[in-house]
Amino acid sequence: MDYQLDLNWPDFIANYWQKRPVVLKRGFKNFIDPISPDELAGLAMENEVDSRLVSHNEGRWQVSHGPFQSYDHLGENNWSLLVQAVNHWHEQSARLMRPFRALPDWRIDDLMISFSVPGGGVGPHYDQYDVFIIQGVGRRRWRVGEKVALKQHCPHPDLLQVEPFDAIIDEEMEPGDILYIPPGFPHEGYSLENSMNYSVGFRAPSGRELISGFADYVLQRELGSQRYTDPGVPVRQHPADVLPQEMDTLREMMLDLINQPEHFKTWFGEFVSQSRHELDVAPPEPPYQPDEIYDALKQGDAITRLGGLRVLRIADEIYVNGEKIDSPHRPALEALASNITLKAEMFGDALEDPSFLAMLAALVNSGYWYFED
Numbered sequence: 241m242d243y244q245l246d247l248n249w250p251d252f253i254a255n256y257w258q259k260r261p262v263v264l265k266r267g268f269k270n271f272i273d274p275i276s277p278d279e280l281a282g283l284a285m286e287n288e289v290d291s292r293l294v295s296h297n298e299g300r301w302q303v304s305h306g307p308f309q310s311y312d313h314l315g316e317n318n319w320s321l322l323v324q325a326v327n328h329w330h331e332q333s334a335r336l337m338r339p340f341r342a343l344p345d346w347r348i349d350d351l352m353i354s355f356s357v358p359g360g361g362v363g364p365h366y367d368q369y370d371v372f373i374i375q376g377v378g379r380r381r382w383r384v385g386e387k388v389a390l391k392q393h394c395p396h397p398d399l400l401q402v403e404p405f406d407a408i409i410d411e412e413m414e415p416g417d418i419l420y421i422p423p424g425f426p427h428e429g430y431s432l433e434n435s436m437n438y439s440v441g442f443r444a445p446s447g448r449e450l451i452s453g454f455a456d457y458v459l460q461r462e463l464g465s466q467r468y469t470d471p472g473v474p475v476r477q478h479p480a481d482v483l484p485q486e487m488d489t490l491r492e493m494m495l496d497l498i499n500q501p502e503h504f505k506t507w508f509g510e511f512v513s514q515s516r517h518e519l520d521v522a523p524p525e526p527p528y529q530p531d532e533i534y535d536a537l538k539q540g541d542a543i544t545r546l547g548g549l550r551v552l553r554i555a556d557e558i559y560v561n562g563e564k565i566d567s568p569h570r571p572a573l574e575a576l577a578s579n580i581t582l583k584a585e586m587f588g589d590a591l592e593d594p595s596f597l598a599m600l601a602a603l604v605n606s607g608y609w610y611f612e613d
């Protein structure tokens with residue numbers, strides 16, 4: 241099933257995106273949950289899946305981390321199970337993210353799903369990223385405050401909360417309602433009934449992450465080996481001084497490294513196409529031969545992108561999970577980047593080129609795209 245989001249995107253971006261929180265009443269009409277609470281609880285029992293249980297009792301907060309063996313110890317109130325990156329593990333849940341591709345793929349992160357019993361929530365807090373919180377089954381009361389500096393504290397070492405705040409949004413969310421929250425607006429959700437929430441999260445690199453990621457690239461490729469030179473070393477009154485023009489030259493040396501457009505592009509493509517959570521890769525056994533891929537596609541079979549796999553395009557090149565994919569078949573690369581499911585005709589004549597077919601076989605044999613049965 242495909243999810244249809246009833247939203248005027250230009251209007252939303254002009255008025256709310258990165259600016260103001262807003263409730264989009266019935267953003268999804270006749271919303272049907274992509275996953276059941278039982279299935280979600282099952283996922284949180286898997287080793288590879290990142291999950292936590294947050295509960296509170298008379299102001300005392302507890303956090304435990306998955307994988308969980310059982311849920312028998314939990315009462316009927318005041319707890320919430322949160323599972324990260326469910327789009328990596330559950331295809332129907334991944335579909336819920338597609339309508340948000342009105343925003344750029346590189347800014348979208350993953351889908352966190354929570355199941356909460358009455359009174360359940362993680363308490364008042366800030367997030368650093370934009371998020372769309374979709375209400376699934378059940379009702380939950382959400383409050384959002386103005387973007388102001390609030391005192392933060394940790395009621396449990398794994399839980400960062402803010403002090404109580406006045407609400408600018410206070411809403412009982414119902415199935416299909418969406419709450420959009422830009423970074424830095426305090427918020428809290430308390431369940432009124434057993435309820436599911438789907439958080440489509442975004443990412444935005446900090447300067448620190450960019451510098452550190454670029455430094456890794458420089459080290460890996462052994463760039464920047466040239467050393468500082470000063471054939472006309474200026475004399476100075478105090479030998480201890482580093483002169484302003486020397487500082488300028490040093491800064492230039494660093495900026496020159498970043499100012500190499502080809503390297504900058506390759507680095508950013510590799511950097512931003514990496515997933516922050518494990519992928520559910522299942523390489524086919526035995527691997528496909530290129531001609532088997534050709535035959536299957538020509539017979540009308542389709543290949544589907546693995547949930548959570550990041551495929552991004554910069555200029556003419558695409559980047560898949562941290563790797564640059566090079567090919568002269570630009571339209572075919574664009575098709576791979578744009579479409580989640582692909583059929584033969586979307587590749588055009590690229591399928592007739594053995595080198596393209598070999599590359600496609602490698603992607604399928606890595607488990608990045610798969611044939612649906």
Ligand code: SIN
Pocket residue numbers: 320353354361362367373427428429437438439
């Ligand atoms: C949730 O409890 O489902 C979302 C938590 C959050 O506000 O980030």
Ligand code: CO
Pocket residue numbers: 365366367427
């Ligand atoms: Co939050």
